[in-house]
Amino acid sequence: MEVARVENVTRSFKLGDVETHALRGVSLAIQDGEFTALVGPSGSGKTTLLQIIGCLDQPTSGRVYVGGSEVTRLGRDQRADLRRDKIGYVFQFFALIPTLTAYENIEMPLLLNNTPAGPRAARVKELLDTVGLASRGGHRPDQLSGGEQQRVAIARALAKRPAFILADEPTANLDTTNGQQVMDLMTRLNREGGVTFIFATHDPRVIGYARRVVTLRDGALVSDAAAGG
């Protein structure tokens, strides 16, 4: 089943009289259960593409479909609802809310989608277990290591059982061991839980985890191949 699709998407930025074409007509479909790496040199448009698939940004032209609805025709609040219900994010910087504990950060998407208190608490506990942080629920982000923060971010992205999770260079700010831990976790979630991941990366070791590798260059898709994983 298809969870997201972009058709002929372009995105250009105008800065003064200089126009940058970040994406020049990209088409891509993401199937349920895939584990896809988005690779390419710096500036090739990986982040831009993820933001467009993730309904955080709008393409200059082309169409975007998420879970059957055409995103390009939705209003701001409807796109917010789509992000709330269908899409999980993991960012390169460990994008946790600093005033909230690990537990509360993971709980946030469940509060936004009005999950009742009982199931909500159960889900957060289960997720803390899944990412191996059962004893750290009460810690604030600044009391956690980078790797732990990224695992909390993954738990938060998982909380609402999204259709897919977008991860933009999730290991770029981590050392090798922590990076490996995060990739192992994502792989396990994909293999055992069927969670769909699309992650951008430069790192050959991280690319090695992928089952499908999509390569961008200068805003265009240059190859799309199955990989060993």
Place this chain on the structure above:
Amino acid sequence: MLQIIKMAWRDLGRNRRRSFFSALALGLGVSLLLLMAAVVEDEIRTGMATSIRLQSGHLQVRASSYDEDKASLAWSDLLEDPGGIAARLAALPQVSAASPRLYASGILALGDSSISVRVMGVDPAAATSAPFRESVVSGAMVGPEDREGVVIGQGLATRYSLATGDRLTVMVNTSNGDVDQQAFIVRGIYSTKTPAFDDVTVLMPLAKAQAITGAGNRASLVLIMLKDRDQADAVAAAIQGSGIRTHTWQSLNRLLTDTESLAQGFMIFLYLIILGITATVVVNTLVMAVFERTREIGILSALGMRRRQVMALFFAESALLALGGIAIGVVLGVLFVALFSAVGVPVRPGLNGVLIGERLRATLTLRDTLTLSVLALIVTLISALYPARMAARMEPVEALRGGKQA
């Protein structure tokens, strides 16, 4: 919702000093406004109470044609059989006391100086004269049958170095338009601590005042004290008679009630100005917070927070700041008012005809406190609209990029 308040609270806790000073700014504004409101309130209250006690009473029955400003003494302007009217009124269940008074304008002749005064003939023994009897500070009140005694106010006594036992000459207008004069002895000096009254009022027994002015047994008015002043209108309606008119304490103190509503309107205006200024401090704090937390706003909207919810977060912050500020303001305000009342600030009367005390004091009412608190909250929330909209308008991508850290 609860989560939003929790987040707002913790966000304020991130920069405690800044949050505290913003709340304090609002608190100082609120407390000073409370003090001002309390002073105005106290002035008007004590002004009204003093006027009722010394001058207007709760109700007055007068001849229809009586002109208070001229202190008219023509028989047609005076009340016939005031003693009988007073006795009948005193029998009413709502009435606690009633007795006649006669006013005449006069002049004190003291050596070379002549001083305009108001001669007030009262029944020295009546309950309505209790405020005068109780405020005698030297000598004694005149007796009802005294034919050559007067009691003068402290202000007059001090200014012209008069003491109990001194002699003075009083000239008064009479009913037939002449002027009569007679020598009197100062039997006593009273002090109601109300300069505007004490400086000009000479008290003498009603019978003597009637005799010297040629008013016969007539009086300017019958002054009535009620058990409950809210019944003034009801009692006034019950008093009917040809050629007489009843006046309530509200209409008799029109100047004070007008001043009160004027003061209230002015205070609201002042509230808005001061609160507007303190609100800019809160707005400034929130604008800084929006800039500092751009990336977090991006994260929250990536998680699917709608614009309204982002706005609600900043509204919650400003509401918490406002509530903190109001709490500080009320506590400080109560302290200021208590201090101000304990010390009191001496004043001289400025407003003619309004009886204010020698010292300004302050009375904090629940109504003023609530009005001001609610207004402070509303003004702060309205001003928070700007930073809240600023936060909600950010595009998620822009916001996420805004704080991208290395």
